[in-house]
Amino acid sequence: xxxxxxxxxxxxxxxxxxxxxxxxxxxxxxxxxxxxxxxxxxxxxxxxxxxxxxxxxxxxxxxxxxxxxxxxxxxxxxxxxxxxxxxxxxxxxxxxxxxxxxxxxxxxxxxxxxxxxxxxxxxxxxxxxxxxxxxxxxxxxxxxxxxxxxxxxxxxxxxxxxxxxxxxxxxxxxxxxxxxxxxxxxxxxxxxxxxxxxxxxxxxxxxxxxxxxxxxxxxxxxxxxxxxxxxxxxxxxxxxxxxxxxxxxxxxxxxxxxxxxxxxxxxxxxxxxxxxxxxxxxxxxxxxxxxxxxxxxxxxxxxxxxxxxxxxxxxxxxxxxxxxxxxxxxxxxxxxxxxxxxxxxxxxxxxxxxxxxxxxxxxxxxxxxxxxxxxxxxxxxxxxxxxxxxxxxxxxxxxxxxxxxxxxxxxxxxxxxxxxxxxxxxxxxxxxxxxxxxxxxxxxxxxxxxxxxxxxxxxxxxxxxxxxxxxxxxxxxxxxxxxxxxxxxxxxxxxxxxxxxxxxxxxxxxxxxxxxxxxxxxxxxxxxxxxxxxxxxxxxxxxxxxxxxxxxxxxxxxxxxxxxxxxxxxxxxxxxxxxx
Ligand code: C2E
Ligand code: CA
Ligand code: CA
Numbered sequence: 227x228x229x230x231x232x233x234x235x236x237x238x239x240x241x242x243x244x245x246x247x248x249x250x251x252x253x254x255x256x257x258x259x260x261x262x263x264x265x266x267x268x269x270x271x272x273x274x275x276x277x278x279x280x281x282x283x284x285x286x287x288x289x290x291x292x293x294x295x296x297x298x299x300x301x302x303x304x305x306x307x308x309x310x311x312x313x314x315x316x317x318x319x320x321x322x323x324x325x326x327x328x329x330x331x332x333x334x335x336x337x338x339x340x341x342x343x344x345x346x347x348x349x350x351x352x353x354x355x356x357x358x359x360x361x362x363x364x365x366x367x368x369x370x371x372x373x374x375x376x377x378x379x380x381x382x383x384x385x386x387x388x389x390x391x392x393x394x395x396x397x398x399x400x401x402x403x404x405x406x407x408x409x410x411x412x413x414x415x416x417x418x419x420x421x422x423x424x425x426x427x428x429x430x431x432x433x434x435x436x437x438x439x440x441x442x443x444x445x446x447x448x449x450x451x452x453x454x455x456x457x458x459x460x461x462x463x464x465x466x467x468x469x470x471x472x473x474x475x476x477x478x479x480x481x482x483x484x485x486x487x488x489x490x491x492x493x494x495x496x497x498x499x500x501x502x503x504x505x506x507x508x509x510x511x512x513x514x515x516x517x518x519x520x521x522x523x524x525x526x527x528x529x530x531x532x533x534x535x536x537x538x539x540x541x542x543x544x545x546x547x548x549x550x551x552x553x554x555x556x557x558x559x560x561x562x563x564x565x566x567x568x569x570x571x572x573x574x575x576x577x578x579x580x581x582x583x584x585x586x587x588x589x590x591x592x593x594x595x596x597x598x599x600x601x602x603x604x605x606x607x608x609x610x611x612x613x614x615x616x617x618x619x620x621x622x623x624x625x626x627x628x629x630x631x632x633x634x635x636x637x638x639x640x641x642x643x644x645x646x647x648x649x650x651x652x653x654x655x656x657x658x659x660x661x662x663x664x665x666x667x668x669x670x671x672x673x674x675x676x677x678x679x680x681x682x683x684x685x686x687x688x689x690x691x692x693x694x695x696x697x698x699x700x701x702x703x704x705x706x707x708x709x710x711x712x713x714x715x716x717x718x719x720x721x722x723x724x725x726x727x728x729x730x731x732x733x734x735x736x737x738x739x740x741x742x743x744x745x746x747x748x749x750x751x752x753x754x755x756x757x758x759x760x761x762x763x764x765x766x767x768x769x770x771x772x773x774x775x776x777x778x779x780x781x782x783x784x785x786x787x788x789x790x791x792x793x794x795x796x797x798x799x800x801x802x803x804x805x806x
Contacts, residue, residue, distance in 0.1 A: 299326030386448035408515035526598030640674035663693030672704030723757020
């Protein structure tokens, strides 16, 4: 076996012995690089400074050999040591080996058996040590691989479980709260599918890094698999502190990412469970956080704390996406319509179509439970088509039946507007149903149009050219640029119900509501208030000249047959007396 020049430290006080040993080591097929030391001190200094593969110690007598071996072993036990004595006995040999010598040779046997004995002994010792080191490295690497995600280098699912179990055990001894986050990226699948796995991988690495930077050293971030991450906040002060951490992560992830020349935006949904309130073991806490995450996702992102009522629907939530896909195939969606009234004249000015899912087992499900998920999974395009078609068809049927003509308003989600070819869709549905565009309003949220104002300006213009009207929904919650607002071809601003609901108790909300109404009028737009629930609110809105109102005070969303009765004049609006 030829070893690449191994480094040997040769310690010998006699110059004669030294010379012959060096000669025997440096000649022959296996080459050693030999460094000499003539005293124990010199040997100690050299060992402290340099790496050696083995040490050969030629001792003048047994006592010095024993002292030297003991001293050596105390500081350098991992380097193999071979002792050479003029003569030795089996007892001495045993004693020296017990103190740490790896082998004992006599000068005698070295001379009689030429020099190959020492070389062979050293060769074996060094090879042995290399194997031990390699094994140790492999073991460490194996441990790391078994506990870490190869892509992001973050702890994996197993290590997360171990750490959470340990943290829970500590928390039992010294009670303190602990939070678990379940983080799932929004839109990841789409990025992966459209831009390729390389970009997807880079994105996951960057996401892992960003989450890590939002947390303390003592918190743990793990990758669970796919685009799912989990976090342990150990000793988090309270729910608010957990909420702050979640907010920080969402903010960090919302920052655009530039990968390989592509500017990407990913959002995330975070579910939070707290120990001990939501559970005492790993499974319970992860399950609760997962359920809360689904809830957040269904609402379109952000974070949610686990609530016990969510738990009753666990399995159903997990199956929601498949369920939703089936529901679209089977057309399980129905539209309810909520009247919007003209404040001055007190008559119906529009009917807003609001989708509901008629689930075969769960009954009627409201849109805030599935629109977010429909957007995330891309199912919104198919769902949006069904909604628009149903709304236009229904309106046309009422007109054909000779009922009073009232336009219908249809909501478009941000995603549907941005990627769903909205203009083509509207054109084809109007063609198919024969409804005149005069009777169709499209509602788009402020954030949907402000996400990409120049795209929005162009798309809204093309929609407007088809002859329909556009309302900006949930106005006041996004960040509108007035410059764009002026340029958008829109006809209505719908004041978000959060402001309307607070006008009587919060002077700031009252001021914002008045300001939106007056701004709308300055821009030649109609102001519509949604979520009107009390007479006081209605009076408040009437004053600055709010044009239209919608809300439970006036009428709730209702099934088509009720609306039909209303249009026939068989069931008066509760609103009529209120408004007149
Ligand atoms: P939105 O467009 O802001 O619709 C108004 C929501 O407020 C409706 O909830 C309505 O039932 C509710 N509402 C009406 N009057 C009052 C009131 O006086 N007080 C309170 N607290 N709420 C009132 P809904 O039907 O649950 O819809 C929620 C959201 O789901 C809608 O908000 C809309 O963003 C979305 N959505 C509904 N239908 C569709 C649809 O067909 N497509 C899309 N993309 N989104 C839809
Ligand atoms: Ca709306
Ligand atoms: Ca709204």
